[in-house]
Amino acid sequence: MSDSTLADRSASAQETPRRARVSHGTLEPSRGGAASSPDTPEGPISTANTAQGEPASTPVRRPGDRVFRGAAVGSGAFIVVLIAAIGLFLLLQAVPALRANQVGFLTSGVWNTTDPNGLQFGILYLLWVTVATSVLALALAMPVSLGIALFLTHYAPRRLARPFAYVVDLLAAVPSIIFGLWGIKVLGPTLVPVAEWLSRNLGFVPLFAPGNVSIGGAGNVFTAGVVLAVMILPVITAVSREVFERTPKEHIEGALALGATKWEMVRTTVIPFGKAGYVSASMLGLGRALGETVALYLILSGTNAAPKLSFFDGGATIASKIALGSGEFNNELTAGAYIAAGLVLFALTFAVNALARTIVAGRKGSA
């Protein structure tokens, strides 16, 4: 170090061009050495070794490695086998019932399984209620979750952020049956005036037109969607918050140093960074909403009438229909009808997950 500063002292006095000066520095020779290292014998030998020397390159297998490797591979294989087994079970149980079905499973909405010899079951109405409640829930929960997650990570004072995050997480721990009770006894009746107002003023939009159950009963897609939104809110918030928290400090400071306001900083760094995570968090929430059973079992008013593709339709989701039908499972064929419906739900959640992954992968690729 002292040599270099001496050299530099004399160098800084002269007016030599910078390139010449630097080459006197201590850094230059060592750099040269590093750059020429690929030409030294070391390089070729190591590549030759891995290329031809099969026995030489085989590493020693230690028992610990083998056990751990076995355990890891076993666990990985187990989960794949498990999922395949569930799919296969659903399929095998569903096939006899599907054979005996007297209406189109995917094209009909009739559900009449009281007579095992004249099975009539179609998934159409159930599918509508399932998708409508879940999508409505997602549409309501996504912006709110984004707001909460951003508030917790970048706006809330530190002392407030942590307890607030706990409260949000606590929301996820409330059992669904409680949400169901609250939905039908408290939230539903409160929402009735809102629903009536929407129906009155936006009735020309089919989604807000009167549905197949009375609005006053509150047991409709609208109430169910709002309750589901509350239920998936903590999931989306928790995952998004963790992603937003991991925004690199360099990017945040880079934006602030350019004269970004807090919101501009969030918009230029935090949101682009966390977008993929936020989308997958939302899909996670959607998955939960699609499969939610007990809350919707309590909330939705049953009806056999065809839905009018309105938020004020009643009926059942696939999951709540299966719960409703649990009394009929003693007959193999009838149970098969419900299992076929379960299979559709299984495929639907699978598709949602696959979609989420594609979106996330696409985002990453373009970034």
Add this chain to the structure above:
Amino acid sequence: MAKRIDIKDVNIYYGKFHAVDSVTLSVPPRSVTAFIGPSGCGKSTVLRSLNRMHEVTPGARVEGQVLLDGEDIYAANVDPVEVRRTIGMVFQRPNPFPTMSIRDNVVAGLRLAGVKNRKRLDEVCERSLRGANLWEEVKDRLDKPGGGLSGGQQQRLCIARAIAVQPDVLLMDEPCSALDPISTLAIEDLITELKQDYTIVIVTHNMQQAARVSDQTAFFNLAGVGQPGRLVEVDDTEKIFSNPSQKATEDYISGRFG
């Protein structure tokens, strides 16, 4: 547009911890001032107090005055966002916005300032990239993401981004510490060119670099662990490196400690 900076009796705190004790120094316009000193001596902290980036850290605060051409940037009616628009900063690690193209990175500051005219943005983009000696290397791939460049190119991209808004002052926090010697050389050449137009303050751990690029050097030190950092001396670079007036400075630059 280059402005002078007068730091007057600045004390900096992180919560209760007194990080920097009473720094007073002046940075003349169109010159390069280097801050050197051992780790933890507060040189980066002082640098970050010059554009109020310091207060991004929770609990951090500054006492004293930082005058930009006579105007206190810590005055009650001054918006830190405005301060940062006129005092640019380049960081230790290159930090282009990963989701933005090279062009969008360069004009990010202008976009924040509300400039929308496409032609104007393109002009500034080219001028800034030329100013950062990067234009020839990237002119054919302006729409590619900035993250695809090499470390040295990314750092020059960050410099282009900082000068695109034509700041009064350019602060550089160890801009070459994550770069190889060739890229370091390119940045140092660039600093020498940029001082024609800007007032530059650079923090560096590399004393040769301070000797090469700066006109004035400030040496910071701290009395011990837990003690606040302080300014030991500030003088012409040539004098600091040949005949410093303080013993501590001589010990440091001659490698006897630190």
